[in-house]
Amino acid sequence: MTKSFVTVTRGVIWSVRRWQRALTLRARCAKGGGDCCTCERCGLVADTAEKKPLSFQDMILTLHDYWSARGCAILQPYDMRVGAGTFHPATTLRSLGPEPWNVAYVQPSRRPTDGRYGENPNRLQHYYQYQVILKPSPADLQEQYLGSLAAIGIDPLLHDIRFVEDDWESPTLGAWGLGWEVWCDGMEVTQFTYFQQMGGFDCKPVAGELTYGLERLAMYIQNVDNVYDLRFSDPVGDVPGLSYGDVFLENERQFSKWNFEVADTDTLFAGFKAAEDECKRAIAANVPLAAYDQAIEASHLFNLLQARGVISVQERANYMARVRDLAKGSCKAWIDSQSERWTEKYPGWVL
Template identity: 55%
Template sequence: MAPLNFQDVILKLSHFWAEQHCVIQQPYDIEVGAGTMHPETFFRVLGPQPYRVAYVQPSRRPADGRYGINPNRLEKHTQFQVILKPPPEDVQTVYLRSLEKLGIRLREHDIKFEEDNWEAPTLGAWGMGWQVMLDGLEITQFTYFQQCGGVDLNPPSVEITYGLERIAAFLANVDSVFELEWGGGKSYGDIRREAEKQFSIYNFELADVKALFELFRIYESEVSRLLKRPAEGSAETSIPVLQLYDFCLKCSHLFNVLDARGAFSVSERVSLIGRIRDLTCQVAQHYLEEHTV
């Protein structure tokens, strides 16, 4: 049997998690660094309502771009994200079954759950869990969320994040992600290489640091302005937190581009992360207040 191609992997995982009663969502339409940043994770893990969702999320890491030359590093890679709230007791077993659905016969492989405590500092989010290693390859981040938006999660959620390029390359037994068959007779390289090159050129060479900082400040001040609106108690004055969150994501992405450009020192870096986190945490607070009333 021919190994699954890139889009087969997406289809199989979507189907598998749909059977586990997940809402199958679509990728978010703003640049994000990870599937966690999708509102379907960030907001849904807050508060008490049970929720299950799965979606593909193209994730941008400007600093990891390599002009489409390095066979394993990408400016934009693809995550498959699953949120299970609350976590089922057999969650690890269910996860392993999803690997079997991809054609991985566990009996013939080496699977390890190795400690890895994940955090997303700009989201005020962290959890405890593992990176899942398949024959020495990290294929999944598996986390019990403990906090998001600076808020303790009750109940916690499990987040399962598959690295799709790695898994597909593993299945196809290829050394370069660009050699992967995407589907429809096209290779991953056909579809993505040019974008890798162009974004690397911009991020590393052309990005205007001053302009990007300016954009950062504009988005940041728009969030601050709306957070400061006097709460007069009427429904009309309630804060549109989803829109504010979008602006936080913009800040986060701009931060990543500036980081790739080497535009700030370590201490500035820490303070910028802190500024974004302050905003996302306030957004999470407002979201919770409005959704628990």
């Protein structure tokens, strides 16, 4: 473990302890009277006692409000089929370069091989992540993260919050970072990463990334064992609420069948090659955003081919390398298209 990583780890432990002190002050504060206190002495702390757990929908809206209040632009999900929130260009491309970038968004994510026809209580081929990118990474990112947990109903004083070393890597994006899995009472709820490289290029300055697993968090908050039993939305007047199963169970059944049994493999192979060729053409034409779209498409088609079981172990490594080359090429083209403006705006910055 490097010295810098030890320093960051100690900072996390300090953050948890500081939060415990703040929450204790909240309970003692005369102004707050033991309820939610927002005075300067205690800091903004969400009171989670005696409240109905948030619905899936309200949990997302609460995270939007929380991160918006801390300067994040709330973006929309990217309109491509991606395997994780990190694939959104607001993360992949915008993590590069010197410009400040603070955003949050929900991203539907697809992992075809994880489908279980709607029969597994916690494994899905389509799920949701909540992504936060803060560049440059603020010194109090751990504290801000703990505050977000409190806002959605997980009081750091009442639960065992642990940061378990787990440096992150995405081979298909040519990306890696230092970080942790965040566990709440023994269950992973978030990936916390300080990006070091994206597309094979250094992240300067380092960006902080938080990736919340929304279904898992909601199951924990609502204390349910089956994802399809989650309250997706609450009733309003005569309008009934919906469960997660009401919204997504049939999707899981049909897309699992599509992913594993129906998708035509010849079409998928041809689509992968077409996306690869288009990505290279877009890079040559200096339109890196369009190029990156094709890299995303190639990545998803590769995942579908894996679900169909038509790629061998040896071929898998080759396909991953091809996707990585597309992502790296797109990132390089993005840097090349922006570097002149960056150096003018930020004298002294070098990649």
